[in-house]
Amino acid sequence: MGPTSEVAEFDEIAPDYDASRGGTARAAGFAGMLAPLLDPARPVLDIGVGTGIVAAELTALGHSVQGLDLSPGMLALARARLGSRVAVADACRLPVRTGSVSQAVSTWLLHAGPDHGRVFDEVARVLRPGGRYLVIPAGGTRPTDDIGLVVGALEERLDPDRTRQDGPWTLAPIAEARGLVYRGRASERPMTFRLSARDMARSLSGGLFTGAWAVRGAEAGRLVEETRERLLALPDPDVERVREMADYVMVFAKP
Ligand SMILES: C[S@@+](CC[C@H](N)C(=O)[O-])C[C@H]1O[C@@H](n2cnc3c(N)ncnc32)[C@H](O)[C@@H]1O
Numbered sequence: 001m002g003p004t005s006e007v008a009e010f011d012e013i014a015p016d017y018d019a020s021r022g023g024t025a026r027a028a029g030f031a032g033m034l035a036p037l038l039d040p041a042r043p044v045l046d047i048g049v050g051t052g053i054v055a056a057e058l059t060a061l062g063h064s065v066q067g068l069d070l071s072p073g074m075l076a077l078a079r080a081r082l083g084s085r086v087a088v089a090d091a092c093r094l095p096v097r098t099g100s101v102s103q104a105v106s107t108w109l110l111h112a113g114p115d116h117g118r119v120f121d122e123v124a125r126v127l128r129p130g131g132r133y134l135v136i137p138a139g140g141t142r143p144t145d146d147i148g149l150v151v152g153a154l155e156e157r158l159d160p161d162r163t164r165q166d167g168p169w170t171l172a173p174i175a176e177a178r179g180l181v182y183r184g185r186a187s188e189r190p191m192t193f194r195l196s197a198r199d200m201a202r203s204l205s206g207g208l209f210t211g212a213w214a215v216r217g218a219e220a221g222r223l224v225e226e227t228r229e230r231l232l233a234l235p236d237p238d239v240e241r242v243r244e245m246a247d248y249v250m251v252f253a254k255p
Contacts, residue, residue, distance in 0.1 A: 010050075010112075011073030018053050018077075021108075030107050030136055031057035033187035033249050037134055038063055042102040045126075047091045047119070048109030052078030055086075058105075068094065070114075092118035096126045104133045110166035111138040116174050124178040127254040133180070135250040137166035143243040146234050147200050154204075154227040158220055168250055175252045183251040190246040197237040201228040 013020070018027075031054055038044055040062050046055045049067025051074050058065050059082065067082060068089040069075050078086045089095050091106075091114045104123060110116055123133045142148050155164075162170055172182035204224050231237065 007071045010071035014051065014071065014073035014077060017051050017074065024053065024057070027053040027057045029189065029247070030054045031061055033136065033189055033247065034058060034105055034107075034134055035061045035063070037132070037186055037249060037251065038103055038105075045096065045101050045104040047094070047104055047106045047123070048112065048114075049078050049082075049086055050074045050108075052081040052086060054105075054107050056081040090114075092122060094122045094126055098125050099128045101126045102128060102131050104131070105135070106133070107136040108138045110135065110171065111164045113164075116163070116166075116171060120171075120174050120178050120180065123252070124175075124180050124254065127180075129254055131254045132183075133175075133252040133254075135166070135171065135252070136247060137171075137250065139165065139167050140248065141246045143241075143245055145241050145243060147195065147197055147231065147241060147243070150197075150227060150230045150234070151200065151204075154223060157223050171250065171252075180252045180254055183253050185248040186251050188246050188248040190244060192242060192244050194240040195243055196240045197231040197234045199240075201231040201237075204228055204231070 010017075018024075022029075034054075035058065038058075043064045043066060044055075044058060046052075046058075046065050046067040049055050049065075049069045050071075052067055055065040055067050055078065065082065065085065067075075067078055067086040068091070069078065069086070070088065070090050072088055075086055075088055087095070091109065104127065106119075110119065127133060142152065159165065168182060168185065175182055204227060
């Protein structure tokens with residue numbers, strides 16, 4: 001899928017995006033994880049700001065946030081929250097001066113399609129020495145129960161080149177090849193939730209794959225259908241599993 005179709009997809013889902021992705025509770029949680037790692041005296045660049053829901057929460061915590069995003073539909077909502085501090089731009093071609101950014105953040109951007117190497121080329125360019133890039137991945141740490149194993153296998157088959165994977169195992173080598181240092185995970189926020197195999201099967205057929213990205217196309221549809229059948233064939237598909245996962249912030253620094 002190229003950038004044009006991704007933008008069209010976000011334009012299309014923009015009106016429902018916030019409510020379908022955890023609303024202000026998620027955004028406030030993410031802002032609370034980022035804030036202790038940010039200097040309130042310096043501006044923050046939010047790359048892939050989306051509807052601005054996280055940026056607005058950071059603003060409420062006293063940070064001055066500027067946002068960039070490729071989807072005009074998402075940005076229209078961000079503009080209502082943040083005014084002229086947002087602009088349409090590609091994370092792979094930031095309209096930002098070299099060495100001018102002290103701190104940048106991205107929440108749930110890197111699973112959404114942009115080329116990881118090109119984003120990190122740009123982040124490494126715009127950060128000033130001592131600057132930091134904070135990333136909250138869409139993946140987080142995943143449950144490794146029976147549902148997780150089935151869904152993980154689907155993920156591998158849908159994304160064999162791992163272009164959607166946004167954990168440290170994927171991003172740290174990319175960042176380090178561009179002169180950034182991966183400083184590790186911070187602000188880890190574990191959570192427990194309950195889900196049955198049938199619930200998971202239902203959410204897959206809704207078109208949202210593991211809650212991370214939309215699944216389109218006949219071949220992907222066939223893999224999802226197969227996965228649904230595997231989920232429903234697990235023992236006790238109606239019994240809720242107690243599942244654990246964690247969100248966290250990855251910290252990249254420019255020496
Ligand atoms: C899942 S949303 C996350 C939005 C926001 N950061 C949040 O946490 O709510 C991903 C966002 O990345 C944007 N995006 C995808 N590819 C991009 C690119 N190459 N440059 C800039 N933004 C991009 C999409 O338009 C979308 O708004």
